Amino acid sequence: MTALDVVGMSAGYGTQPVVEDINLSVKSGTVTALFGANGAGKSTTLKAISGAIGVMAGSVAINGAVTTAPLYQRARNGLSYITEERSVFKGLTVEENLRVGGVDIPTVLVLFPELEKRLHIKAGLVSGGEQQMLSLGRAMVRGPNLILADELSLGLAPLVVTRLFKALRTAASETGLGVLLVEQHVRKALDYVDHVYVMKRGHIAMDLTVAEAKLRIDDIENAYLSA
Numbered sequence: 001m002t003a004l005d006v007v008g009m010s011a012g013y014g015t016q017p018v019v020e021d022i023n024l025s026v027k028s029g030t031v032t033a034l035f036g037a038n039g040a041g042k043s044t045t046l047k048a049i050s051g052a053i054g055v056m057a058g059s060v061a062i063n064g065a066v067t068t069a070p071l072y073q074r075a076r077n078g079l080s081y082i083t084e085e086r087s088v089f090k091g092l093t094v095e096e097n098l099r100v101g102g103v104d105i106p107t108v109l110v111l112f113p114e115l116e117k118r119l120h121i122k123a124g125l126v127s128g129g130e131q132q133m134l135s136l137g138r139a140m141v142r143g144p145n146l147i148l149a150d151e152l153s154l155g156l157a158p159l160v161v162t163r164l165f166k167a168l169r170t171a172a173s174e175t176g177l178g179v180l181l182v183e184q185h186v187r188k189a190l191d192y193v194d195h196v197y198v199m200k201r202g203h204i205a206m207d208l209t210v211a212e213a214k215l216r217i218d219d220i221e222n223a224y225l226s227a
Helices: 044-048 071-076 094-100 105-111 115-116 128-141 160-176 210-215 219-224
Strands: 002-013 018-028 031-035 055-062 079-082 146-150 178-184 195-200 203-209
Touching: 002 044, 002 178, 002 210, 018 031, 018 044, 018 055, 018 178, 018 195, 018 203, 031 044, 031 160, 031 219, 044 055, 044 079, 044 146, 071 079, 079 128, 094 105, 094 128, 105 128, 105 178, 115 128, 115 210, 128 146, 128 160, 195 210, 195 219, 203 210, 203 219, 210 219
Parallel strands: 031 178, 031 195, 079 146, 146 178
Antiparallel strands: 002 018, 002 055, 195 203
16 A cells, blocks of 8 residues: 655745655555755655645645645644654643643653653753654654654764664554655665655655665765755
């Protein structure tokens, strides 16, 4: 089954497209990476897929159904979207964040036991890694069909990044979840993904299996990931 199928999608802001003719798919039970330099259009692509901004052309299908619904409706229908700003309510405690998300707190703590001692601390006061564990735990335990994760590892220590990647990989493999991961830690991410797309200047420049991407990693970094 395909968790996400994007066909000929163009999107942007106002009347100006930022990304054009985007074709990509994410199979259920897999993790797909979207790489590219800063400004390549990765975040805009996720915003359009999520319904946070409109699509100018083409289509987005989630779990086989084409949708033009706004973000909140897609979220109700099984989409979780983790933005690069870290999706937490900083004025609420960790526990309150989980309750607002309507998730089972013990299940989140099984995934990320580090949060147990932080439950009664405001989310804005915990570390960046703990904020991302909170965001990811809340997103995963909702039981989504598809997770969009934008720069999950931004500013985090390598050990924390590994924890987050492993959690996504395990969830995809065990629950059939589909994941589209925008990521700058390219070499580390390749150990946890199944498929790779590379963007350049608003277009998909490469469509590779993870095995192909590993063989061509130097070419990818030199040609597409430099500013």
